[in-house]
Amino acid sequence: MLKKILKSVVVTSAVLGAVSFAQDPNLHIYLAYGQSNMSGQATVTDKDRVQDPRFLVLRAANHSNQKVGEFYPAAPPMGHSQSKVGIVDIFGRKMVKELPDSIKIAVANVAIGGQSIDLFDKDRNKSYVQSAKNKGDTWWIQYLDEYGGDLYKRIVEMGKIAKQKGVIKGFLFHQGEADYQMNDWPKRVKKVYDDLIKELELDPEKTPILIGELAPTGDLGWRNEAVKQAADLIPNGHLISAQGCPALKEASYTLHFTREGYEKFGERYAEKMLEILKSQEPAPDSSKIDSSKVVRTDSTSRDSTSSDSTNSIRNMAVVRAVDSQSPRLFYDVYEQSLFVRFKKDGVEHRYRLTGRKK
Known part of the structure; x- marks a missing residue:
């Protein structure tokens, strides 16, 4: 009878798709945040739905009948309910392809299109949301609610779970289009990173942030000097080039990458992270x-x-x-x-x- 009960539990867990872990040093977790290009704008294809048991999503948004804070085999949408395919999807698949079979990769993605870095700032987000509501700019509030109403808090929540279950290896960041007129944007990017490092009690020397350029052939490619400044301000900040990553011409703007662009860009995030991991190899005896x-x-x-x-x-x-x-x-x-x-x-x-x- 006991064997039947245990078998039933195993089958039920498999059907639900959740993956549970004790603290595992071979579970590498990345906290991703930003706006639409981090959320992902490429159309989902059948190959994107193919699951790899070593690539997981740490669910950060409340949708798809999956619980926030649980691990599931990675498949789009990786962020909020209307996310498509973007940087994190390609990044994760490249990482598991290149790393030893013993390593699992998980990504928690907290991203909403069209929003300022202030939405991620613990000291500015409440006034930012209130100002948007006052202006009637509320189309994105439904996604904010999926993340619990506070993006900074949600990243911290995911970070604490990540530390319990595995090891936080770094941050993935892409944002800036909404703040193209903000002169101190690089400093605000650094502040959010510094706040997260402090609150999650991480070692900044061991916790890089990968900061991607805006689409060079898009409307705001000229802002990449500010993106570089942000990466340079953070001692463990790393600039990810978007040169040669095609941008998608849309009716009113050219800001998002094409499918090919996301694939190149996401792989570059992974290649930089692999380089960093290699440099962190322990000194031999x-x-x-x-x-x-x-x-x-x-x-x-x-x-x-x-x-x-x-x-x-x-x-x-x-x-x-x-x-x-x-x-x-x-x-x-x-x-x-x-x-x-x-x-x-x-x-x-x-x-x-x-x-x-x-």
């Missing part, structure tokens, strides 16, 4: 190296044998010289292997550290 466990490869012919003990020697910072001067140690995140790399007689050679004698 040279005392754990055994020179007998070095297998030679070179730039034209790599050893294709994957080591069964690579993980045990991954954490090394320096390695003794291997039949040449000044070798360099590096970890290849794509091959999940540690290498010694050096040049000899003008030819680059690589040694894969496998822990296997040869």
Whole structure:
């Protein structure tokens, strides 16, 4: 009888689609926020609905019969109920493709089109909403309500859940079209980031924010100098180029990216984050190296044998010289292997550290 009950619970959970976790260091969570390009404007296709068990959405808005604060297999809409496909959809799929199978990626997306950075500012959002209501600018209030009526609070709520269930690896940000006349916009972007870092008790040195350019061929591409200023103001801010990402010509404006534009742009967010993750690899310990466990490869012919003990020697910072001067140690995140790399007689050679004698 007990087995039947347990089986029923498992089946029910699978049908509901929610994914539950204890705190898992291999669950990497990103908090995304901004306006329409972060919400996503590309038409949803069948391939966007294909779920990857390693790519999840931390539901931040109340819709789709899914509970706020729960994890589900990622599929659009990733933000509010009218979100389509955008940066976070492409970002997540690229990340799981490139990272080891042991890593899961989750994104919480809090974004509403056409809104100022002030809507995300804990000290300005209430007056901003009231001013909009006074002007009759209320078309977007329904989406604000899906996020609980306060975007800053919702990001913080998602951040606290993220810290309990996994590890916050960074922020994804795209906004600025609504504030094209705001001279101090870069400083306001930094303030929101700083407030979130403080409230969530995050280490700013380990928590980057990726800030994307506005569509260069769009109406507001000229504002990208301000976007760069915002990224430069934040010590761990990183500018994501939108050069070569096509913009969509619409009836009244050209502000959003095309499907191709989102795909290029989202992958660039992921590529920058992968670069950052690689730079955060822990410093290795040279005392754990055994020179007998070095297998030679070179730039034209790599050893294709994957080591069964690579993980045990991954954490090394320096390695003794291997039949040449000044070798360099590096970890290849794509091959999940540690290498010694050096040049000899003008030819680059690589040694894969496998822990296997040869």
